[in-house]
Amino acid sequence: MQRHLISAADLTRDDAVLILDTAEEMARVADRPIKKLPTLRGRTIVNLFFEDSTRTRISFEAAEKRLSADVINFTAKGSSVSKGESLKDTAQTLEAMGVDAVVIRHGASGAPYRLANSGWIDAAVINAGDGTHQHPTQALLDAFTMRRRLIGRDAGLGQDLSGRRITVVGDVLHSRVARSNVDLLHTLGAEVTLVAPPTLVPVGVENWPCEVSYDLDSTLPKCDAVMMLRVQRERMNAAFFPTEREYSRRYGLDGDRMARLPEHAIVMHPGPMVRGMEITAEVADSDRCTAVEQVSNGVSIRMAVLYLLLGGNEPAVTRPTGSEEK
Amino acid sequence: MSKILIRGAKVLGGEPQDVLIDGETIAEVGTGLSAEGAEVVEAGGKVLLPGLVDLHTHLREPGREDSETVLTGTRAAASGGYTAVFAMANTFPVADTAGVVEQVYRLGREHGYCDVQPIGAVTVGLEGRKLAELGAMHESAAGVTVFSDDGKCVDDAVIMRRALEYVKAFGGVVAQHAQEPRLTEGAQMNEGVVSAELGLGGWPAVAEESIIARDVLLAEHVGSRVHICHLSTAGSVEIVRWAKSRGIDVTAEVTPHHLLLTDELVRSYNPVYKVNPPLRTERDVMALREALADGTIDIVATDHAPHPHEDKDCEWAAAAMGMVGLETALSVVQETMVATGLLDWAGVADRMSVKPAQIGQAAGHGRPVSAGEPANLTLVDTEYRGQVDPAGFASRSRNTPYEGRELPGRVTHTWLRGKATLVDGKLT
Numbered sequence: 001m002q003r004h005l006i007s008a009a010d011l012t013r014d015d016a017v018l019i020l021d022t023a024e025e026m027a028r029v030a031d032r033p034i035k036k037l038p039t040l041r042g043r044t045i046v047n048l049f050f051e052d053s054t055r056t057r058i059s060f061e062a063a064e065k066r067l068s069a070d071v072i073n074f075t076a077k078g079s080s081v082s083k084g085e086s087l088k089d090t091a092q093t094l095e096a097m098g099v100d101a102v103v104i105r106h107g108a109s110g111a112p113y114r115l116a117n118s119g120w121i122d123a124a125v126i127n128a129g130d131g132t133h134q135h136p137t138q139a140l141l142d143a144f145t146m147r148r149r150l151i152g153r154d155a156g157l158g159q160d161l162s163g164r165r166i167t168v169v170g171d172v173l174h175s176r177v178a179r180s181n182v183d184l185l186h187t188l189g190a191e192v193t194l195v196a197p198p199t200l201v202p203v204g205v206e207n208w209p210c211e212v213s214y215d216l217d218s219t220l221p222k223c224d225a226v227m228m229l230r231v232q233r234e235r236m237n238a239a240f241f242p243t244e245r246e247y248s249r250r251y252g253l254d255g256d257r258m259a260r261l262p263e264h265a266i267v268m269h270p271g272p273m274v275r276g277m278e279i280t281a282e283v284a285d286s287d288r289c290t291a292v293e294q295v296s297n298g299v300s301i302r303m304a305v306l307y308l309l310l311g312g313n314e315p316a317v318t319r320p321t322g323s324e325e326k
Numbered sequence: 327m328s329k330i331l332i333r334g335a336k337v338l339g340g341e342p343q344d345v346l347i348d349g350e351t352i353a354e355v356g357t358g359l360s361a362e363g364a365e366v367v368e369a370g371g372k373v374l375l376p377g378l379v380d381l382h383t384h385l386r387e388p389g390r391e392d393s394e395t396v397l398t399g400t401r402a403a404a405s406g407g408y409t410a411v412f413a414m415a416n417t418f419p420v421a422d423t424a425g426v427v428e429q430v431y432r433l434g435r436e437h438g439y440c441d442v443q444p445i446g447a448v449t450v451g452l453e454g455r456k457l458a459e460l461g462a463m464h465e466s467a468a469g470v471t472v473f474s475d476d477g478k479c480v481d482d483a484v485i486m487r488r489a490l491e492y493v494k495a496f497g498g499v500v501a502q503h504a505q506e507p508r509l510t511e512g513a514q515m516n517e518g519v520v521s522a523e524l525g526l527g528g529w530p531a532v533a534e535e536s537i538i539a540r541d542v543l544l545a546e547h548v549g550s551r552v553h554i555c556h557l558s559t560a561g562s563v564e565i566v567r568w569a570k571s572r573g574i575d576v577t578a579e580v581t582p583h584h585l586l587l588t589d590e591l592v593r594s595y596n597p598v599y600k601v602n603p604p605l606r607t608e609r610d611v612m613a614l615r616e617a618l619a620d621g622t623i624d625i626v627a628t629d630h631a632p633h634p635h636e637d638k639d640c641e642w643a644a645a646a647m648g649m650v651g652l653e654t655a656l657s658v659v660q661e662t663m664v665a666t667g668l669l670d671w672a673g674v675a676d677r678m679s680v681k682p683a684q685i686g687q688a689a690g691h692g693r694p695v696s697a698g699e700p701a702n703l704t705l706v707d708t709e710y711r712g713q714v715d716p717a718g719f720a721s722r723s724r725n726t727p728y729e730g731r732e733l734p735g736r737v738t739h740t741w742l743r744g745k746a747t748l749v750d751g752k753l754t
Contacts (some may be wrong), residue, residue, distance in 0.1 A: 006595035114640075
């Protein structure tokens with residue numbers, strides 16, 4: 001493992017499998033009456049959020065607290081950042097307060113990379129989403145969800161996703177989730193197909209380790225999981241597609257399309273969902289849709305990442321000696 | 327006036343010769359010239375070129391004296407071997423009136439390191455709507471002949487047409503910053519494989535090429551001449567080549583950084599590589615070198631763009647675009663064009679002095695190294711190789727992409743009308 005987690009592309013297959021396996025251990029903690037481990041006691045983690053993202057921040061915060069870390073939440077709104085303070089000064093100020101790790105969400109692609117590589121601070125940096133670049137913990141929790149559902153909770157341990165066929169549908173151009181998933185799923189041996197209108201596929205995609213299709217219907221019958229990306233309504237104002245209705249008709253997942261998926265296939269969504277746009281309520285609420293599961297898996301994944309980056313050599317979960325787990 | 331004898335200099339890279347400067351003029355060029363009454367500079371096989379001329383410099387004064395002033399910028403120019411620089415109009419206030427261009431011109435003359443020829447804005451406030459008083463700037467003491475909204479594109483086809491037509495009255499030239507604005511909204515780097523991966527907004531080649539195509543056709547239609555600033559793509563080369571073959575009066579410049587660096591460097595997210603137009607691909611770099619060698623691209627211009635440290639010590643999207651270039655330009659050209667065999671030193675003199683002086687009508691610059699010509703000269707130690715150390719820059723800013731990179735060549739002496747501005751690598 002590296003000292004920072006900036007991009008899903010930085011993870012080797014073994015790193016990724018280790019994180020997924022560790023997350024399974026962490027998930028068991030969630031089943032206990034007291035959902036807490038002492039692993040990061042005395043360590044301080046700051047959640048440095050320059051972009052609003054309640055769900056990701058809460059997920060990290062839950063993970064940090066379950067590992068007994070001291071947590072500082074920093075949001076840009078109303079802080080010195082809104083008064084013109086630079087990223088460098090903000091980070092150095094926080095580090096001066098004794099922070100061991102920075103979980104950063106930033107609207108600018110590459111901001112976490114800069115934070116980790118510019119010599120500004122020494123703390124470990126974890127990317128919680130940067131611009132349209134990367135969101136590595138999202139890709140990890142997605143892979144975790146796929147492995148559990150497609151292979152099994154225990155059967156999946158030590159396994160990657162070799163040969164699984166994953167379709168990612170939607171606004172690939174503006175999506176850090178798509179980029180992270182393509183990188184990680186490829187590393188884990190899966191075959192990825194991106195499906196989007198040509199306007200929402202970046203120029204340069206030909207070098208990505210995946211297939212690109214403009215036709216959703218032809219990819220559905222042969223995939224193990226279909227991941228729907230959020231499509232913001234305002235995109236149509238920039239002529240990425242004509243209308244919301246046309247988008248839904250061509251690229252939205254409704255009950256009819258879901259019926260064409262293989263029986264074992266799952267429907268994923270990183271949230272927040274735009275019901276009626278990329279996904280219908282019927283699909284979103286079906287038991288094939290793992291959106292809610294992905295959220296709880298997110299906490300386990302983030303615990304695993306924090307533990308592996310900060311926890312050092314101690315075992316993550318001490319074997320139960322008392323009555324705690326009965 | 328004093329005499330200076332430059333002994334044993336390879337004039338334009340040729341056989342060693344002596345060059346005698348008397349006052350402001352070259353008195354004699356030959357072998358075994360008498361040193362009597364002259365201060366002697368032993369050239370020892372260094373290459374002597376006509377003083378370099380930069381058609382594209384940002385001196386930042388007035389308005390952004392925290393990044394550069396006319397004084398620090400012209401000192402940087404002298405350090406880099408330049409005897410004349412054309413100062414871009416995007417200052418605060420914008421150089422769109424006779425008053426501003428005269429101020430910049432006068433400051434250059436007063437400081438005496440390098441002639442400063444102001445470029446006038448094409449449109450008022452660089453806003454692209456209303457022509458600035460081009461005639462008044464031309465008739466001012468600054469004698470402006472080059473007009474540019476550089477930093478912004480004159481994107482309105484009618485305004486561009488009118489500007490091209492209007493400057494014909496006094497033999498001016500419009501230098502276009504070719505960037506279709508709608509195609510580059512939110513643009514952060516070259517659009518391609520690397521931008522797709524990094525998630526940075528793309529600046530597609532077509533945004534440059536479509537404007538160049540339009541403007542060469544406009545220039546043809548109205549019978550004017552147009553100059554293309556910082557041409558950066560292989561496609562732009564093809565369009566300019568086609569235009570020239572058709573007899574259209576177009577000239578084009580390339581920056582040193584576009585001859586050497588590619589968008590792969592952006593993977594570091596280090597804003598020192600952020601520049602407009604952006605660094606392109608290896609294929610573009612090779613096409614630009616070839617075009618500069620065959621004359622499709624006429625000149626090298628630095629687009630020297632100083633920025634204070636804080637504007638680069640930040641995340642990519644927040645950073646300013648631009649690189650300083652005056653003090654490294656000749657080294658980069660030696661590395662990319664001379665060391666590769668694409669140009670000899672006479673070719674370098676042509677692309678970095680003769681042609682830019684012609685395009686900008688800089689009287690007394692870009693002249694042959696021969697008796698009777700103004701003594702605007704640059705002596706280069708071409709055998710030198712060393713790492714670029716921005717701490718030694720004369721520029722007020724340090725935003726160079728070459729820090730720590732080993733490059734060949736070092737300017738040791740610069741003379742502006744016979745007066746040394748740089749001696750043994752030190753400013754006078």
